Amino acid sequence: MANEFISVDPYMRGRMNDAKSYATPYALDEVMTGGAVGRVLESRAEGLPVGAPVLHQQGWRDIAQGPATGFRLVQVVPGLPLSAYLGTLGLTGLTAYVGLLRIAGLKEGDTVFVSGAAGAVGSAVGQIARLKGASKVIGSAGSDEKVKLLTEKYGFDAAFNYKDAPVREQLAKVAPQGIDVYFDNVGGDHLEAALDAFNQGGRAALCGAISTYNATEPVPGPDNMGNMVTRSLKLQGFIVGDHAEHMTDFMTEMTGWIGERKIAMDETVIDGLDHAVEAFLELMRGANTGKMVVKL
Protein backbone atom coordinates (compact mmCIF):
# COMPACT_ATOMS: atom_id res chain seq x y z
CA MET A 1 0.00 0.00 0.00
CA ALA A 2 0.98 3.62 -0.50
CA ASN A 3 1.15 5.80 2.61
CA GLU A 4 -0.81 9.05 2.57
CA PHE A 5 -0.15 10.20 6.15
CA ILE A 6 2.33 9.13 8.81
CA SER A 7 1.95 9.81 12.50
CA VAL A 8 4.54 11.84 14.43
CA ASP A 9 4.27 11.34 18.20
CA PRO A 10 6.05 12.37 21.40
CA TYR A 11 6.41 8.74 22.55
CA MET A 12 8.83 8.24 19.66
CA ARG A 13 11.38 10.31 21.58
CA GLY A 14 11.31 7.71 24.34
CA ARG A 15 12.06 4.96 21.88
CA MET A 16 15.23 6.77 20.92
CA ASN A 17 16.65 6.00 24.37
CA ASP A 18 18.10 2.60 25.07
CA ALA A 19 16.16 2.09 28.32
CA LYS A 20 13.70 -0.33 30.00
CA SER A 21 10.30 0.69 28.67
CA TYR A 22 7.05 -0.64 27.23
CA ALA A 23 8.30 -0.13 23.67
CA THR A 24 11.43 -1.65 22.19
CA PRO A 25 14.03 1.06 21.51
CA TYR A 26 14.49 2.03 17.87
CA ALA A 27 17.59 0.51 16.37
CA LEU A 28 20.00 2.76 14.48
CA ASP A 29 19.59 2.79 10.69
CA GLU A 30 16.18 1.11 10.84
CA VAL A 31 12.93 2.65 9.62
CA MET A 32 10.97 4.50 12.33
CA THR A 33 7.89 2.39 12.93
CA GLY A 34 4.60 3.97 14.00
CA GLY A 35 1.06 4.63 12.83
CA ALA A 36 0.37 5.41 9.17
CA VAL A 37 -2.62 5.41 6.80
CA GLY A 38 -2.85 5.02 3.07
CA ARG A 39 -4.49 3.06 0.30
CA VAL A 40 -3.97 -0.44 -1.02
CA LEU A 41 -1.88 -0.60 -4.21
CA GLU A 42 -1.73 -4.35 -4.66
CA SER A 43 -3.39 -7.11 -2.67
CA ARG A 44 -4.09 -10.83 -2.68
CA ALA A 45 -6.16 -10.52 0.52
CA GLU A 46 -9.94 -10.69 0.53
CA GLY A 47 -11.43 -7.63 2.17
CA LEU A 48 -8.47 -5.42 1.27
CA PRO A 49 -9.19 -4.44 -2.36
CA VAL A 50 -6.98 -2.08 -4.33
CA GLY A 51 -7.80 1.50 -3.35
CA ALA A 52 -9.15 0.57 0.11
CA PRO A 53 -8.07 2.88 2.98
CA VAL A 54 -5.93 1.03 5.55
CA LEU A 55 -4.14 1.73 8.82
CA HIS A 56 -0.86 0.05 9.83
CA GLN A 57 2.18 0.38 12.10
CA GLN A 58 5.01 0.24 9.57
CA GLY A 59 5.65 3.96 9.97
CA TRP A 60 7.92 6.30 8.12
CA ARG A 61 8.08 4.94 4.57
CA ASP A 62 6.21 5.63 1.32
CA ILE A 63 5.29 2.05 0.46
CA ALA A 64 4.43 -0.55 3.10
CA GLN A 65 4.02 -4.24 2.42
CA GLY A 66 3.38 -7.32 4.51
CA PRO A 67 0.79 -9.91 5.56
CA ALA A 68 -2.84 -8.73 5.56
CA THR A 69 -3.03 -9.09 9.39
CA GLY A 70 -0.78 -6.05 9.70
CA PHE A 71 -3.29 -3.80 7.91
CA ARG A 72 -6.67 -2.67 9.25
CA LEU A 73 -9.38 -1.53 6.86
CA VAL A 74 -10.86 1.83 7.95
CA GLN A 75 -13.99 3.69 6.86
CA VAL A 76 -13.72 7.12 5.33
CA VAL A 77 -15.75 9.55 7.48
CA PRO A 78 -17.33 12.31 5.37
CA GLY A 79 -15.60 15.61 6.03
CA LEU A 80 -12.57 14.02 7.72
CA PRO A 81 -9.22 13.35 6.07
CA LEU A 82 -7.82 9.83 6.31
CA SER A 83 -5.31 11.17 8.83
CA ALA A 84 -8.13 11.28 11.40
CA TYR A 85 -7.30 7.61 11.99
CA LEU A 86 -3.93 8.71 13.33
CA GLY A 87 -5.49 11.39 15.56
CA THR A 88 -9.12 11.94 16.53
CA LEU A 89 -10.22 8.43 15.59
CA GLY A 90 -6.93 6.71 16.28
CA LEU A 91 -4.60 5.93 19.15
CA THR A 92 -4.33 9.63 19.98
CA GLY A 93 -8.06 9.94 20.66
CA LEU A 94 -8.12 6.59 22.46
CA THR A 95 -5.23 7.74 24.66
CA ALA A 96 -7.23 10.78 25.75
CA TYR A 97 -10.40 8.74 26.28
CA VAL A 98 -8.81 5.89 28.25
CA GLY A 99 -6.54 8.12 30.30
CA LEU A 100 -9.29 10.49 31.35
CA LEU A 101 -12.11 8.01 31.91
CA ARG A 102 -10.37 4.76 32.95
CA ILE A 103 -7.07 5.79 34.48
CA ALA A 104 -8.01 9.10 36.12
CA GLY A 105 -11.62 7.95 36.59
CA LEU A 106 -13.29 11.27 35.70
CA LYS A 107 -16.50 11.85 37.64
CA GLU A 108 -19.24 14.35 36.91
CA GLY A 109 -18.53 17.66 38.58
CA ASP A 110 -14.74 17.19 38.68
CA THR A 111 -12.39 20.07 38.01
CA VAL A 112 -9.89 18.88 35.39
CA PHE A 113 -6.43 20.21 34.55
CA VAL A 114 -4.66 19.22 31.32
CA SER A 115 -1.09 20.07 30.38
CA GLY A 116 0.09 20.20 26.80
CA ALA A 117 -3.56 21.05 26.23
CA ALA A 118 -3.25 22.29 22.66
CA GLY A 119 -1.54 19.08 21.58
CA ALA A 120 -3.32 16.19 19.93
CA VAL A 121 -4.02 14.26 23.14
CA GLY A 122 -4.51 17.33 25.35
CA SER A 123 -7.10 19.00 23.16
CA ALA A 124 -9.10 15.77 23.04
CA VAL A 125 -8.86 15.35 26.82
CA GLY A 126 -10.26 18.81 27.51
CA GLN A 127 -13.19 18.34 25.16
CA ILE A 128 -14.03 14.81 26.35
CA ALA A 129 -13.92 16.08 29.95
CA ARG A 130 -16.47 18.76 29.11
CA LEU A 131 -18.70 16.27 27.25
CA LYS A 132 -18.54 13.88 30.21
CA GLY A 133 -19.68 16.44 32.78
CA ALA A 134 -16.55 18.02 34.26
CA SER A 135 -17.54 21.19 36.08
CA LYS A 136 -14.43 23.07 35.03
CA VAL A 137 -11.68 22.34 32.50
CA ILE A 138 -8.32 24.11 32.71
CA GLY A 139 -5.47 23.84 30.23
CA SER A 140 -1.88 24.97 29.90
CA ALA A 141 0.04 25.52 26.70
CA GLY A 142 3.26 27.14 25.53
CA SER A 143 2.10 30.13 23.48
CA ASP A 144 -0.56 32.83 23.68
CA GLU A 145 -2.06 31.64 20.38
CA LYS A 146 -2.52 28.16 21.79
CA VAL A 147 -4.00 29.52 25.02
CA LYS A 148 -6.53 31.49 22.96
CA LEU A 149 -7.38 28.34 21.00
CA LEU A 150 -8.05 26.44 24.23
CA THR A 151 -10.73 28.81 25.48
CA GLU A 152 -12.13 29.96 22.13
CA LYS A 153 -12.15 26.76 20.11
CA TYR A 154 -11.79 23.78 22.42
CA GLY A 155 -14.14 25.03 25.13
CA PHE A 156 -11.70 25.12 28.08
CA ASP A 157 -13.00 27.27 30.94
CA ALA A 158 -9.57 28.65 31.72
CA ALA A 159 -6.11 28.42 30.23
CA PHE A 160 -2.64 29.85 30.75
CA ASN A 161 0.73 30.08 29.05
CA TYR A 162 3.15 28.14 31.24
CA LYS A 163 6.01 30.32 30.06
CA ASP A 164 4.44 33.45 31.64
CA ALA A 165 4.98 32.58 35.32
CA PRO A 166 5.53 29.49 37.52
CA VAL A 167 2.88 26.85 36.81
CA ARG A 168 2.21 26.53 40.54
CA GLU A 169 1.17 30.18 40.78
CA GLN A 170 -0.85 30.22 37.58
CA LEU A 171 -2.73 27.03 38.38
CA ALA A 172 -3.55 28.20 41.91
CA LYS A 173 -4.96 31.41 40.44
CA VAL A 174 -7.29 29.76 37.91
CA ALA A 175 -8.26 26.86 40.22
CA PRO A 176 -8.86 28.46 43.62
CA GLN A 177 -11.22 25.58 44.44
CA GLY A 178 -8.51 22.99 43.65
CA ILE A 179 -8.48 20.25 41.00
CA ASP A 180 -9.74 16.67 41.08
CA VAL A 181 -8.20 15.24 37.92
CA TYR A 182 -4.90 16.00 36.20
CA PHE A 183 -3.99 14.67 32.76
CA ASP A 184 -0.22 14.95 32.44
CA ASN A 185 1.52 15.23 29.09
CA VAL A 186 4.42 17.26 30.40
CA GLY A 187 5.79 16.14 33.80
CA GLY A 188 8.20 18.32 35.79
CA ASP A 189 6.81 21.54 37.21
CA HIS A 190 3.33 20.81 35.87
CA LEU A 191 3.04 17.63 37.91
CA GLU A 192 4.36 19.45 40.96
CA ALA A 193 1.77 22.18 40.51
CA ALA A 194 -1.00 19.60 40.19
CA LEU A 195 0.12 17.87 43.40
CA ASP A 196 -0.23 21.22 45.16
CA ALA A 197 -3.65 21.94 43.69
CA PHE A 198 -5.21 18.51 44.22
CA ASN A 199 -8.26 18.16 46.40
CA GLN A 200 -8.64 15.09 48.64
CA GLY A 201 -8.85 12.00 46.43
CA GLY A 202 -7.27 13.64 43.38
CA ARG A 203 -6.21 11.41 40.47
CA ALA A 204 -3.66 11.91 37.73
CA ALA A 205 -3.28 10.01 34.48
CA LEU A 206 0.37 10.25 33.48
CA CYS A 207 0.59 10.04 29.72
CA GLY A 208 3.89 11.69 28.95
CA ALA A 209 6.65 13.88 30.32
CA ILE A 210 7.83 15.82 27.28
CA SER A 211 9.54 18.41 29.51
CA THR A 212 12.07 15.78 30.55
CA TYR A 213 12.65 13.74 27.38
CA ASN A 214 15.76 15.56 26.29
CA ALA A 215 17.26 15.87 29.79
CA THR A 216 20.79 14.51 30.05
CA GLU A 217 20.86 14.68 33.88
CA PRO A 218 18.24 13.24 36.25
CA VAL A 219 15.45 15.80 36.76
CA PRO A 220 14.44 16.33 40.43
CA GLY A 221 10.87 15.19 41.01
CA PRO A 222 8.00 17.07 42.65
CA ASP A 223 8.98 18.49 46.06
CA ASN A 224 5.50 17.82 47.44
CA MET A 225 5.10 14.05 47.15
CA GLY A 226 4.00 14.07 50.79
CA ASN A 227 0.62 15.31 49.56
CA MET A 228 0.13 11.86 48.04
CA VAL A 229 -0.51 10.47 51.51
CA THR A 230 -2.17 13.40 53.26
CA ARG A 231 -4.67 13.88 50.43
CA SER A 232 -5.06 10.23 49.31
CA LEU A 233 -3.88 10.97 45.78
CA LYS A 234 -3.33 8.54 42.94
CA LEU A 235 -0.80 8.91 40.12
CA GLN A 236 -0.95 6.33 37.37
CA GLY A 237 1.14 6.03 34.27
CA PHE A 238 -0.37 4.21 31.33
CA ILE A 239 0.15 3.31 27.72
CA VAL A 240 -2.78 3.08 25.38
CA GLY A 241 -1.67 -0.27 24.02
CA ASP A 242 -2.68 -1.93 27.29
CA HIS A 243 -6.26 -0.68 26.92
CA ALA A 244 -7.21 -1.69 23.40
CA GLU A 245 -10.38 -3.33 24.78
CA HIS A 246 -11.96 0.15 24.99
CA MET A 247 -11.51 0.81 21.26
CA THR A 248 -15.11 -0.08 20.37
CA ASP A 249 -16.69 2.13 23.07
CA PHE A 250 -14.33 4.89 22.09
CA MET A 251 -15.08 4.69 18.35
CA THR A 252 -18.82 4.70 19.00
CA GLU A 253 -18.71 7.74 21.27
CA MET A 254 -16.14 9.63 19.24
CA THR A 255 -17.85 9.19 15.87
CA GLY A 256 -21.08 10.32 17.58
CA TRP A 257 -19.40 13.47 18.91
CA ILE A 258 -17.79 14.19 15.55
CA GLY A 259 -21.13 13.70 13.76
CA GLU A 260 -22.80 16.16 16.13
CA ARG A 261 -19.90 18.59 15.72
CA LYS A 262 -19.27 18.51 19.47
CA ILE A 263 -15.55 17.97 19.22
CA ALA A 264 -12.89 19.81 17.27
CA MET A 265 -9.47 18.42 16.62
CA ASP A 266 -6.70 20.13 14.73
CA GLU A 267 -3.83 18.83 12.70
CA THR A 268 -0.47 20.24 11.88
CA VAL A 269 0.39 18.82 8.46
CA ILE A 270 3.96 18.79 7.16
CA ASP A 271 4.45 17.93 3.50
CA GLY A 272 6.77 15.20 2.32
CA LEU A 273 8.49 12.23 3.89
CA ASP A 274 11.84 13.99 3.63
CA HIS A 275 10.51 16.53 6.16
CA ALA A 276 9.51 13.90 8.72
CA VAL A 277 12.54 14.48 10.95
CA GLU A 278 11.86 18.21 10.88
CA ALA A 279 8.21 17.50 11.82
CA PHE A 280 9.41 15.45 14.78
CA LEU A 281 11.75 18.21 15.98
CA GLU A 282 8.96 20.78 15.63
CA LEU A 283 6.73 18.53 17.74
CA MET A 284 9.40 18.31 20.45
CA ARG A 285 9.62 22.12 20.40
CA GLY A 286 5.83 22.38 20.72
CA ALA A 287 5.42 24.10 17.36
CA ASN A 288 2.38 21.96 16.49
CA THR A 289 -1.27 22.50 17.31
CA GLY A 290 -3.18 19.25 17.56
CA LYS A 291 -1.96 16.12 15.84
CA MET A 292 1.33 16.29 13.97
CA VAL A 293 1.28 14.30 10.72
CA VAL A 294 3.38 14.13 7.61
CA LYS A 295 1.52 14.05 4.32
CA LEU A 296 3.06 12.10 1.47
Next chain:
Amino acid sequence: MANEFISVDPYMRGRMNDAKSYATPYALDEVMTGGAVGRVLESRAEGLPVGAPVLHQQGWRDIAQGPATGFRLVQVVPGLPLSAYLGTLGLTGLTAYVGLLRIAGLKEGDTVFVSGAAGAVGSAVGQIARLKGASKVIGSAGSDEKVKLLTEKYGFDAAFNYKDAPVREQLAKVAPQGIDVYFDNVGGDHLEAALDAFNQGGRAALCGAISTYNATEPVPGPDNMGNMVTRSLKLQGFIVGDHAEHMTDFMTEMTGWIGERKIAMDETVIDGLDHAVEAFLELMRGANTGKMVVKL
Protein backbone atom coordinates in the same frame (compact mmCIF):
# COMPACT_ATOMS: atom_id res chain seq x y z
CA MET B 1 -13.22 4.56 81.50
CA ALA B 2 -9.60 4.22 82.59
CA ASN B 3 -7.00 4.00 79.84
CA GLU B 4 -4.57 1.09 79.94
CA PHE B 5 -2.70 1.73 76.69
CA ILE B 6 -2.49 4.69 74.34
CA SER B 7 -1.37 4.52 70.74
CA VAL B 8 1.67 6.49 69.52
CA ASP B 9 1.73 6.82 65.72
CA PRO B 10 3.77 8.51 62.99
CA TYR B 11 0.67 10.15 61.49
CA MET B 12 0.48 12.29 64.64
CA ARG B 13 3.51 14.21 63.40
CA GLY B 14 1.51 15.31 60.38
CA ARG B 15 -1.25 16.63 62.59
CA MET B 16 1.26 18.91 64.26
CA ASN B 17 1.54 20.88 61.01
CA ASP B 18 -1.08 23.45 60.16
CA ALA B 19 -1.65 22.15 56.60
CA LYS B 20 -4.38 20.82 54.30
CA SER B 21 -4.71 17.12 55.17
CA TYR B 22 -7.18 14.36 55.92
CA ALA B 23 -6.89 14.98 59.67
CA THR B 24 -7.60 18.26 61.41
CA PRO B 25 -4.37 19.71 62.79
CA TYR B 26 -3.91 19.43 66.55
CA ALA B 27 -4.62 22.69 68.34
CA LEU B 28 -2.07 23.98 70.82
CA ASP B 29 -2.78 23.16 74.47
CA GLU B 30 -5.38 20.55 73.59
CA VAL B 31 -5.15 16.85 74.46
CA MET B 32 -3.56 14.71 71.72
CA THR B 33 -6.40 12.57 70.39
CA GLY B 34 -5.75 9.09 69.00
CA GLY B 35 -6.43 5.43 69.68
CA ALA B 36 -6.52 4.12 73.24
CA VAL B 37 -7.84 1.06 75.08
CA GLY B 38 -8.89 0.57 78.65
CA ARG B 39 -11.70 -0.61 80.87
CA VAL B 40 -15.04 0.88 81.80
CA LEU B 41 -15.08 2.55 85.24
CA GLU B 42 -18.62 3.89 85.24
CA SER B 43 -21.38 3.45 82.68
CA ARG B 44 -25.07 4.03 82.13
CA ALA B 45 -24.89 2.34 78.70
CA GLU B 46 -26.22 -1.13 78.08
CA GLY B 47 -23.57 -3.37 76.60
CA LEU B 48 -20.71 -1.44 78.24
CA PRO B 49 -20.64 -2.82 81.79
CA VAL B 50 -18.07 -1.76 84.36
CA GLY B 51 -14.80 -3.59 83.72
CA ALA B 52 -15.51 -4.18 80.02
CA PRO B 53 -12.54 -3.61 77.66
CA VAL B 54 -13.17 -0.72 75.25
CA LEU B 55 -11.42 1.08 72.41
CA HIS B 56 -11.81 4.83 71.75
CA GLN B 57 -10.19 7.82 70.04
CA GLN B 58 -9.86 10.23 72.96
CA GLY B 59 -6.12 9.65 73.11
CA TRP B 60 -3.51 10.80 75.56
CA ARG B 61 -5.35 11.00 78.91
CA ASP B 62 -5.82 8.68 81.87
CA ILE B 63 -9.60 8.89 82.13
CA ALA B 64 -11.86 9.23 79.09
CA GLN B 65 -15.56 10.00 79.25
CA GLY B 66 -18.29 10.66 76.72
CA PRO B 67 -21.34 9.21 74.97
CA ALA B 68 -21.35 5.40 74.53
CA THR B 69 -21.13 5.76 70.72
CA GLY B 70 -17.53 6.91 71.16
CA PHE B 71 -16.49 3.60 72.76
CA ARG B 72 -16.25 0.21 71.07
CA LEU B 73 -16.42 -2.98 73.11
CA VAL B 74 -13.55 -5.34 72.23
CA GLN B 75 -12.95 -9.00 73.01
CA VAL B 76 -9.92 -10.06 74.98
CA VAL B 77 -7.92 -12.53 72.85
CA PRO B 78 -6.16 -15.19 74.99
CA GLY B 79 -2.43 -14.56 75.00
CA LEU B 80 -2.69 -11.00 73.64
CA PRO B 81 -2.57 -7.82 75.70
CA LEU B 82 -5.39 -5.32 75.28
CA SER B 83 -2.92 -3.13 73.36
CA ALA B 84 -3.26 -5.54 70.40
CA TYR B 85 -6.35 -3.48 69.51
CA LEU B 86 -4.05 -0.54 68.87
CA GLY B 87 -1.65 -2.63 66.75
CA THR B 88 -2.11 -6.11 65.30
CA LEU B 89 -5.89 -6.10 65.61
CA GLY B 90 -6.35 -2.37 65.27
CA LEU B 91 -5.91 0.39 62.73
CA THR B 92 -2.22 -0.50 62.40
CA GLY B 93 -2.98 -4.01 61.17
CA LEU B 94 -5.84 -2.78 59.00
CA THR B 95 -3.51 -0.20 57.44
CA ALA B 96 -1.10 -2.95 56.40
CA TYR B 97 -3.91 -5.18 55.14
CA VAL B 98 -5.78 -2.54 53.14
CA GLY B 99 -2.66 -0.92 51.74
CA LEU B 100 -1.10 -4.15 50.55
CA LEU B 101 -4.21 -5.93 49.27
CA ARG B 102 -6.56 -3.11 48.16
CA ILE B 103 -4.32 -0.19 47.28
CA ALA B 104 -1.26 -1.99 45.92
CA GLY B 105 -3.37 -4.93 44.76
CA LEU B 106 -0.91 -7.67 45.74
CA LYS B 107 -1.06 -10.66 43.39
CA GLU B 108 0.34 -14.12 43.98
CA GLY B 109 3.93 -14.34 42.83
CA ASP B 110 4.66 -10.63 43.28
CA THR B 111 7.97 -9.43 44.64
CA VAL B 112 7.21 -7.00 47.47
CA PHE B 113 9.40 -4.29 49.00
CA VAL B 114 8.49 -2.69 52.34
CA SER B 115 10.24 0.29 53.92
CA GLY B 116 10.14 0.95 57.64
CA ALA B 117 9.73 -2.81 57.71
CA ALA B 118 10.41 -3.31 61.42
CA GLY B 119 7.76 -0.79 62.37
CA ALA B 120 4.23 -1.70 63.37
CA VAL B 121 2.72 -1.36 59.90
CA GLY B 122 5.79 -2.58 57.99
CA SER B 123 6.23 -5.82 59.93
CA ALA B 124 2.56 -6.64 59.36
CA VAL B 125 2.84 -5.86 55.63
CA GLY B 126 5.77 -8.22 55.13
CA GLN B 127 4.05 -11.08 56.92
CA ILE B 128 0.68 -10.58 55.21
CA ALA B 129 2.49 -10.49 51.85
CA ARG B 130 4.07 -13.84 52.58
CA LEU B 131 0.75 -15.33 53.77
CA LYS B 132 -0.95 -14.07 50.60
CA GLY B 133 1.51 -15.69 48.22
CA ALA B 134 4.17 -13.10 47.44
CA SER B 135 7.13 -14.87 45.85
CA LYS B 136 9.69 -12.66 47.59
CA VAL B 137 9.45 -10.14 50.42
CA ILE B 138 12.17 -7.53 50.96
CA GLY B 139 12.38 -5.05 53.82
CA SER B 140 14.50 -2.09 54.83
CA ALA B 141 15.09 -0.83 58.35
CA GLY B 142 17.42 1.52 60.19
CA SER B 143 19.54 -0.78 62.36
CA ASP B 144 21.28 -4.13 62.07
CA GLU B 145 19.18 -5.52 64.94
CA LYS B 146 15.99 -4.65 63.05
CA VAL B 147 17.33 -6.13 59.81
CA LYS B 148 18.05 -9.36 61.67
CA LEU B 149 14.52 -9.35 63.08
CA LEU B 150 13.07 -9.02 59.60
CA THR B 151 14.66 -12.15 58.22
CA GLU B 152 14.78 -14.21 61.41
CA LYS B 153 11.43 -13.42 63.02
CA TYR B 154 9.12 -11.85 60.45
CA GLY B 155 10.02 -14.15 57.58
CA PHE B 156 11.34 -11.58 55.09
CA ASP B 157 13.41 -13.18 52.32
CA ALA B 158 15.89 -10.32 52.26
CA ALA B 159 16.49 -7.15 54.25
CA PHE B 160 18.99 -4.31 54.44
CA ASN B 161 19.97 -1.41 56.68
CA TYR B 162 19.24 1.73 54.69
CA LYS B 163 21.99 3.58 56.55
CA ASP B 164 24.69 1.26 55.12
CA ALA B 165 24.62 2.47 51.49
CA PRO B 166 22.27 4.24 49.06
CA VAL B 167 18.85 2.54 49.03
CA ARG B 168 18.94 2.43 45.24
CA GLU B 169 22.10 0.29 45.26
CA GLN B 170 21.00 -1.99 48.08
CA LEU B 171 17.55 -2.61 46.62
CA ALA B 172 18.95 -3.36 43.17
CA LYS B 173 21.30 -5.88 44.75
CA VAL B 174 18.63 -7.84 46.67
CA ALA B 175 15.99 -7.54 43.92
CA PRO B 176 17.85 -8.24 40.66
CA GLN B 177 14.55 -9.41 39.15
CA GLY B 178 12.82 -6.12 40.07
CA ILE B 179 9.84 -5.50 42.34
CA ASP B 180 6.10 -5.50 41.65
CA VAL B 181 4.73 -3.95 44.83
CA TYR B 182 6.17 -1.30 47.14
CA PHE B 183 4.66 -0.40 50.50
CA ASP B 184 6.03 3.01 51.44
CA ASN B 185 6.30 4.17 55.04
CA VAL B 186 9.29 6.38 54.44
CA GLY B 187 9.20 8.42 51.21
CA GLY B 188 12.32 10.18 49.91
CA ASP B 189 15.15 8.00 48.64
CA HIS B 190 13.18 4.80 49.32
CA LEU B 191 10.43 5.81 46.91
CA GLU B 192 13.04 6.80 44.33
CA ALA B 193 14.73 3.41 44.68
CA ALA B 194 11.41 1.64 44.26
CA LEU B 195 10.62 3.61 41.09
CA ASP B 196 13.95 2.40 39.69
CA ALA B 197 13.34 -1.22 40.66
CA PHE B 198 9.73 -1.51 39.50
CA ASN B 199 8.80 -4.00 36.84
CA GLN B 200 6.17 -3.11 34.23
CA GLY B 201 2.84 -2.54 35.99
CA GLY B 202 4.39 -1.94 39.44
CA ARG B 203 2.17 -0.53 42.21
CA ALA B 204 2.97 1.38 45.36
CA ALA B 205 0.79 1.98 48.39
CA LEU B 206 1.98 5.22 49.97
CA CYS B 207 1.24 5.07 53.66
CA GLY B 208 3.68 7.55 55.15
CA ALA B 209 6.79 9.57 54.49
CA ILE B 210 8.48 9.72 57.89
CA SER B 211 11.79 10.72 56.27
CA THR B 212 10.27 14.08 55.35
CA TYR B 213 8.03 14.91 58.32
CA ASN B 214 10.52 17.14 60.08
CA ALA B 215 11.82 18.82 56.93
CA THR B 216 11.69 22.61 57.07
CA GLU B 217 12.49 23.03 53.36
CA PRO B 218 10.72 21.31 50.45
CA VAL B 219 12.34 17.92 49.80
CA PRO B 220 13.13 17.19 46.11
CA GLY B 221 11.04 14.30 44.82
CA PRO B 222 12.19 11.19 42.96
CA ASP B 223 14.36 12.01 39.95
CA ASN B 224 12.88 9.12 37.97
CA MET B 225 9.18 9.97 37.76
CA GLY B 226 9.44 9.35 34.01
CA ASN B 227 9.37 5.62 34.82
CA MET B 228 5.73 6.11 35.83
CA VAL B 229 4.77 6.35 32.17
CA THR B 230 7.29 4.04 30.52
CA ARG B 231 6.54 1.21 32.97
CA SER B 232 2.81 1.91 33.59
CA LEU B 233 3.31 2.38 37.31
CA LYS B 234 0.74 3.38 39.91
CA LEU B 235 1.42 5.30 43.11
CA GLN B 236 -1.48 5.69 45.48
CA GLY B 237 -1.63 7.42 48.83
CA PHE B 238 -4.27 6.26 51.26
CA ILE B 239 -5.52 6.64 54.77
CA VAL B 240 -7.00 3.71 56.58
CA GLY B 241 -10.04 5.70 57.69
CA ASP B 242 -11.37 5.65 54.12
CA HIS B 243 -11.36 1.85 54.07
CA ALA B 244 -13.17 0.89 57.26
CA GLU B 245 -15.47 -1.38 55.20
CA HIS B 246 -12.66 -3.97 55.15
CA MET B 247 -12.52 -4.19 58.96
CA THR B 248 -14.60 -7.37 59.16
CA ASP B 249 -12.59 -9.28 56.54
CA PHE B 250 -9.42 -8.08 58.18
CA MET B 251 -10.44 -9.13 61.70
CA THR B 252 -11.48 -12.57 60.48
CA GLU B 253 -8.21 -13.21 58.64
CA MET B 254 -5.98 -11.64 61.25
CA THR B 255 -7.48 -13.48 64.23
CA GLY B 256 -7.13 -16.68 62.18
CA TRP B 257 -3.43 -16.00 61.51
CA ILE B 258 -2.81 -15.10 65.15
CA GLY B 259 -4.58 -18.26 66.32
CA GLU B 260 -2.41 -20.37 64.00
CA ARG B 261 0.72 -18.48 65.15
CA LYS B 262 1.40 -17.47 61.57
CA ILE B 263 2.01 -13.82 62.32
CA ALA B 264 4.24 -12.15 64.89
CA MET B 265 3.87 -8.55 65.90
CA ASP B 266 6.03 -6.74 68.40
CA GLU B 267 5.34 -3.83 70.69
CA THR B 268 7.57 -1.24 72.22
CA VAL B 269 5.94 -0.34 75.53
CA ILE B 270 6.79 2.86 77.37
CA ASP B 271 5.53 3.21 80.94
CA GLY B 272 3.50 6.15 82.14
CA LEU B 273 1.50 8.92 80.52
CA ASP B 274 4.16 11.45 81.51
CA HIS B 275 6.55 9.65 79.14
CA ALA B 276 4.18 9.85 76.15
CA VAL B 277 6.03 12.74 74.53
CA GLU B 278 9.31 10.89 74.92
CA ALA B 279 7.68 7.80 73.34
CA PHE B 280 6.61 9.92 70.38
CA LEU B 281 10.10 11.35 69.92
CA GLU B 282 11.61 7.84 70.11
CA LEU B 283 9.16 6.73 67.43
CA MET B 284 10.21 9.60 65.17
CA ARG B 285 13.85 8.56 65.69
CA GLY B 286 12.98 4.97 64.80
CA ALA B 287 13.90 3.61 68.23
CA ASN B 288 10.83 1.36 68.32
CA THR B 289 10.34 -2.14 67.01
CA GLY B 290 6.74 -2.82 66.09
CA LYS B 291 3.90 -0.85 67.58
CA MET B 292 4.76 1.98 69.97
CA VAL B 293 2.35 2.22 72.91
CA VAL B 294 2.33 3.91 76.28
CA LYS B 295 1.12 1.82 79.22
CA LEU B 296 -0.70 3.61 81.98
